[in-house]
Amino acid sequence: xxxxxxxxxxxxxxxxxxxxxxxxxxxxxxxxxxxxxxxxxxxxxxxxxxxxxxxxxxxxxxxxxxxxxxxxxxxxxxxxxxxxxxxxxxxxxxxxxxxxxxxxxxxxxxxx
Numbered sequence: 001x002x003x004x005x006x007x008x009x010x011x012x013x014x015x016x017x018x019x020x021x022x023x024x025x026x027x028x029x030x031x032x033x034x035x036x037x038x039x040x041x042x043x044x045x046x047x048x049x050x051x052x053x054x055x056x057x058x059x060x061x062x063x064x065x066x067x068x069x070x071x072x073x074x075x076x077x078x079x080x081x082x083x084x085x086x087x088x089x090x091x092x093x094x095x096x097x098x099x100x101x102x103x104x105x106x107x108x109x110x111x112x
Contacts, residue, residue: 033070
């Protein structure tokens with residue numbers, strides 16, 4: 001079994017033991033993911049990245065885990081193969097952001 005499937009099995013077992021799948025429709029999972037991402041952002045608010053990391057490393061890990069859990073639940077809801085959708089997205093990004101145009105730039109693809 002691959003590591004991604006192990007994670008999916010772990011979080012699915014946790015959810016199923018509590019009978020929470022009934023609450024996990026796509027809309028609410030997407031909203032929950034967004035809320036957890038906002039909680040992750042909040043850790044960095046009004047701090048430099050170094051300041052946030054110094055005092056909040058565990059909180060950052062916890063909030064990032066929450067974001068990933070909801071993302072994995074949403075992928076499972078749509079029967080997406082996580083490895084496959086990431087590979088496909090990276091192919092699309094490679095076309096949008098060719099190395100020769102994007103290297104060392106933090107510019108959106110349509111402004112390269």
